[in-house]
Amino acid sequence: MDELEALQTIGRLIKEERLAQGISQVQLAKQAGTAIKTVRTLESGTRRTQEINQRKLENALGWRAGSVSEVLKGKSTFAPDQITPDDMRTTDGSRQASSPRMAVPAASNARASHLSDEELLAELTYRMMQRNRG
Numbered sequence: 001m002d003e004l005e006a007l008q009t010i011g012r013l014i015k016e017e018r019l020a021q022g023i024s025q026v027q028l029a030k031q032a033g034t035a036i037k038t039v040r041t042l043e044s045g046t047r048r049t050q051e052i053n054q055r056k057l058e059n060a061l062g063w064r065a066g067s068v069s070e071v072l073k074g075k076s077t078f079a080p081d082q083i084t085p086d087d088m089r090t091t092d093g094s095r096q097a098s099s100p101r102m103a104v105p106a107a108s109n110a111r112a113s114h115l116s117d118e119e120l121l122a123e124l125t126y127r128m129m130q131r132n133r134g
Contacts, residue, residue, distance in 0.1 A: 001080050004045075006072045009080040011045030013071070017061045017085040018043075032060035048072070055122035062133070063088040065119075065126045 001009070018028050018039075025043065029036040038053045054068040067088040070076070076083050 001074045001076075003072070005080050006074065007048065008045035009083055010068055010071055011043045013083065013085050013088060014039070014057065014061065015043045017063075017088070020085065021061075028057070028060060032056040052118055052122075055118070055125075058088075059122070059125050059129055061085075061088070062129070065122050 014028075018025070023031070025039045026036055029039045032039070032053075034053050034056050038049050039057070041047050042049055042054075042057065051069065055065060057063075058065055058067055063085075071080075071083065071088075076087070
């Protein structure tokens with residue numbers, strides 16, 4: 001999958017999930033703590049956005065931390081049009097892939113000491129949101 005195809009896939013997935021949750025772009029941006037322009041840019045599938053904004057949207061959509069990056073890096077073994085929002089989240093709240101289609105190699109499961117502050121905060125936010133939903 002090339003970069004444009006990956007960006008378009010992310011855009012489609014965000015829009016599908018947002019509509020499934022019955023929220024507008026403005027509401028998603030507010031829930032994620034990002035600018036509306038960020039949501040529109042990602043949904044348009046034409047440009048990347050900062051990783052921190054990807055993480056904020058993952059959290060707001062209930063997706064696992066790093067799932068957007070997985071698609072952008074071509075981790076899926078399926079065609080872009082076959083990836084679904086369900087592939088972006090887990091059923092048990094863990095960071096592990098919910099489907100072998102989005103499996104992340106074991107080498108990418110870093111110890112906390114090897115993660116950046118941003119990654120640690122994103123994970124903590126994700127876990128707190130999952131706990132509060134539960």
